[in-house]
Amino acid sequence: MIENYKKYLVVVAHPDDETLGCGGTLKKLTKLKKNVKVIFIAEGTSCRFKKPFDKEKVQELILKRKKMAISALKELGVKRYHFYDLECGKLKSLPPIMIAKIIEKEIKLFQPEILITHSNYDVNTDHKSIYQACLQSSRPTKKGKVIKGLLSFEILSSTEWKYNKVFEPNIFINIEKEINFKIKALKKYTSEICKFPHPRSVEGIKSLAKYRGMQSSLRFSEAFKLIRLFS
Numbered sequence: 001m002i003e004n005y006k007k008y009l010v011v012v013a014h015p016d017d018e019t020l021g022c023g024g025t026l027k028k029l030t031k032l033k034k035n036v037k038v039i040f041i042a043e044g045t046s047c048r049f050k051k052p053f054d055k056e057k058v059q060e061l062i063l064k065r066k067k068m069a070i071s072a073l074k075e076l077g078v079k080r081y082h083f084y085d086l087e088c089g090k091l092k093s094l095p096p097i098m099i100a101k102i103i104e105k106e107i108k109l110f111q112p113e114i115l116i117t118h119s120n121y122d123v124n125t126d127h128k129s130i131y132q133a134c135l136q137s138s139r140p141t142k143k144g145k146v147i148k149g150l151l152s153f154e155i156l157s158s159t160e161w162k163y164n165k166v167f168e169p170n171i172f173i174n175i176e177k178e179i180n181f182k183i184k185a186l187k188k189y190t191s192e193i194c195k196f197p198h199p200r201s202v203e204g205i206k207s208l209a210k211y212r213g214m215q216s217s218l219r220f221s222e223a224f225k226l227i228r229l230f231s
Contacts (some may be wrong), residue, residue, distance in 0.1 A: 001171065002114055002149065002224075003028070007035045009112035011103055011134050013126040014044030015069035016192045019062055020200065021153035022116055022117055023182035024175030024209070024222050030077030030111035031178075034118040037054060037080040037110050038073060041099060041133075042126055047089030065191060072185040083104070091129035105135060111146050119152040121167045122159050140230065150227040154198040156208060169223030172216035179209055 001105040002008075008029060012018045016037050018026065043062045046053070049168045066083055073081055078182065084102055088155035091099060107115075117134040119128035119217070123165050131152060136148040151171065183202055186193055 002173070003032060003034070005034070005113040005148065007110065007112040007147040008037070008114045009106060009110055009138075010036065010038045010115060011115065011130055012038065012040055013042050013091065013118060013124070014190045015040050015065050015083075015128045016044070016072070016186070017127070017155055018069075018078075018117070019072050019076070019182060019185045019189070020155050020157075020205070021118070022224075023072075023185050024039065024178040024230075025116075025173045025224075026078055027077045027178040027181040027185075028173065028175060029179050030202055035080075036078050037082075037106070037112070037168040038078055039103075039106055040069065040083045041102065041130055042088040042091055042135070043083070044088045046087055048194075052121050061191075066188070067154075068189045073189040075181055075185040075188060077230060080110075082174070088126060091126045094129075095138065096133060099129060100137040103133055103137040103176045107146060113147065114149045114151065115147050116151050116153065118166045119154055119159055121162050123161045124155070124158040127155060127158060134226070138228075140228075148231075151224040152177065152205045152227060153207075153222065154202050157194075160199060160208075167223075167225060169212070169215075171223050171224040171226050172221040173211055173216065173224070174216075174218050174220070175209060175222050177208070182209075189211070
């Protein structure tokens with residue numbers, strides 16, 4: 001269904017969320033020569049350090065993670081991306097309009113038809129802040145009517161740990177031919193990939209893709225929640 005459109009904007013909180021959430025779908029879209037852009041709102045690294053921290057060291061790690069992201073995106077065929085580098089773990093404390101304005105700017109410049117982002121049902125508060133900002137910035141007003149569809153995805157090590165008001169997908173994308181690209185892309189994030197039984201692992205990715213596949217009579221699939229769609 002979502003493959004029928006031409007331009008897709010993927011809005012994520014941190015580098016690696018794009019691969020975990022929709023890496024297989026991104027590869028499928030780029031193979032179909034669709035126009036895809038990924039934007040990263042926060043840097044995803046500094047929140048792991050207690051303040052005061054060595055700013056130079058943390059900045060080096062942020063840059064390293066950016067390079068990993070670029071390498072992962074290359075594996076997925078994505079050529080357009082942008083890093084905004086807001087402080088991770090702090091998005092909830094920012095004025096919601098600040099993040100929404102960033103997304104509105106991207107929508108105005110890129111003119112996507114489909115907006116893809118995090119689920120509101122995540123443990124990670126940055127993810128929920130991004131969801132809310134996407135919901136706000138894609139309202140069906142005259143300014144935002146370019147957006148025809150809004151979808152959310154799940155993130156291993158966040159969505160499945162939300163034990164109430166859980167993610168309930170209603171769209172399943174076949175990624176049987178793309179699952180290995182998704183795994184290769186995740187492996188680019190050497191600081192983020194973990195060993196099984198941690199969900200953010202090769203086995204975790206395969207297990208989730210198989211489970212979503214079983215829900216949709218496929219070998220491997222990625223699941224999405226359709227929030228809104230205009231024909």
